[in-house]
Amino acid sequence: MAGLERHRLHGAINEIGKRAPAAVLERLARHDTAKIVDSMGGQGAMSHEIKPLETSMRFVGSALTVLTKPGDALFVQKAIDVTQPGDVILIAADGYKDVSVIGERLGYFFKRQGAVAIVVDGAVRDSDGMVRDAPPTFARASCIRIFGSIGPGAINVPISCGGVAVMPGDVVVGDRDGVAVIPREDAERVADLADAHLEGELARLKEVESGRSVSEVFGLDRKIAVWNGAG
Numbered sequence: 001m002a003g004l005e006r007h008r009l010h011g012a013i014n015e016i017g018k019r020a021p022a023a024v025l026e027r028l029a030r031h032d033t034a035k036i037v038d039s040m041g042g043q044g045a046m047s048h049e050i051k052p053l054e055t056s057m058r059f060v061g062s063a064l065t066v067l068t069k070p071g072d073a074l075f076v077q078k079a080i081d082v083t084q085p086g087d088v089i090l091i092a093a094d095g096y097k098d099v100s101v102i103g104e105r106l107g108y109f110f111k112r113q114g115a116v117a118i119v120v121d122g123a124v125r126d127s128d129g130m131v132r133d134a135p136p137t138f139a140r141a142s143c144i145r146i147f148g149s150i151g152p153g154a155i156n157v158p159i160s161c162g163g164v165a166v167m168p169g170d171v172v173v174g175d176r177d178g179v180a181v182i183p184r185e186d187a188e189r190v191a192d193l194a195d196a197h198l199e200g201e202l203a204r205l206k207e208v209e210s211g212r213s214v215s216e217v218f219g220l221d222r223k224i225a226v227w228n229g230a231g
Contacts, residue, residue, distance in 0.1 A: 006152055009067060013078065014156035016168045019062040019086070020187040025171065027191040029060040031198065033173055033180040039193035040186075046162025046179040047095070049140045050119065053127055057136035058175040059117035061088040062184075065161070065168050068153040070096035070122060071146055075153025076106060082155055085114030088172040089135075092159040093122030097141035100125040107134025119172065119179055121161045138174050 028036065037045045052058075064087040066079045076091060083089065089110055093101045102118065104126035110118060117136045123143040124130055130137045156168040164181045166172075171182040182190050207217045215221055 007154075009154045009157045010152040012154040012157050013075075013082065014168065015082065016062060016064060016084070016087070016156055018169050018184060020169070020171050020184050022086075024187045024191055025060050025062075025086075028171060028173055028182070028187065028194065031173075031191075031194040033175050033177050035194050035197050036173055036180045036182065036190060038197055039190045040180075040182065044164060044180045044182060046119075046164050046181065047121075047140070048178060049095075050121065050138050050162045050179055052136060052138050052174065052176060053124070053131050053142075054136075055176040057117075057138070059088060059136045060171065060173045061086050061116040063088055063090050063166050063168055063170040063172050063181070064115075065156055065159045065166055066091045066153065067155075067157055067159050068093055068101055069151075070094050071099035071101065072148065072150060072153065073101055073106065073146060074149040074151045075155055076102050077149060078153075079155050080106065080109045080113055083110055083113035083115050085116075087113075087115050088117045088119060088174075089115050090159065090161045090166055090172065091118070091120045091122065092161045093120060095140060095162075096122050098143055098145070099123060100143045100146045103146065104129025104133055107137060111135050117172070117174060119161065119174065136174065138179055 100123040120139040123141040124139045127142045169184045171187045
């Protein structure tokens with residue numbers, strides 16, 4: 001019947017069930033997104049189009065998910081009241097770049113609530129104000145238009161953001177390269193691997209600086225021989 005068509009998640013307003021421990025978030029904050037994605041076998045990276053409004057922006061926090069339609073801010077506005085300090089606001093707006101879902105006023109309200117970042121799979125507007133008054137903001141684009149606040153939408157439900165499946169409470173990390181999502185229950189293991197990757201990188205750096213060639217340190221001649229069929 002007309003008027004009854006909706007996704008089963010529409011209208012849901014939930015709290016985040018669990019967040020990763022603060023100590024794990026602090027460890028992950030020491031690493032860049034590239035190293036974190038390496039530590040997940042290349043998974044967890046959002047679309048390359050989702051970038052910070054300013055290249056110096058970076059963050060780590062827990063995912064507060066918002067489902068909305070392109071151009072609609074109703075559930076984005078409602079999410080402000082649900083936000084807790086340390087949350088990353090992930091807004092799934094279907095990747096549309098020609099209509100926005102948030103601007104500087106809402107961004108400022110999220111900052112007042114303690115949000116550490118806003119990530120939009122879509123567009124934002126008032127970019128200057130977002131840089132000045134909102135948490136670090138990442139988006140596919142900036143666009144002047146916004147259509148209003150009529151719904152539908154949902155808060156803290158499973159979403160797809162930038163091509164990555166996200167559950168409320170997952171760990172989200174962002175820097176000038178992009179945004180990475182770590183399943184909450186896997187965050188400590190990924191932190192361990194990222195630490196190990198960094199330790200290996202620093203060890204190889206030390207070897208090169210001590211006089212060994214890059215070919216020696218990385219075993220490049222052996223790899224090239226294998227590629228040439230000699231191995």
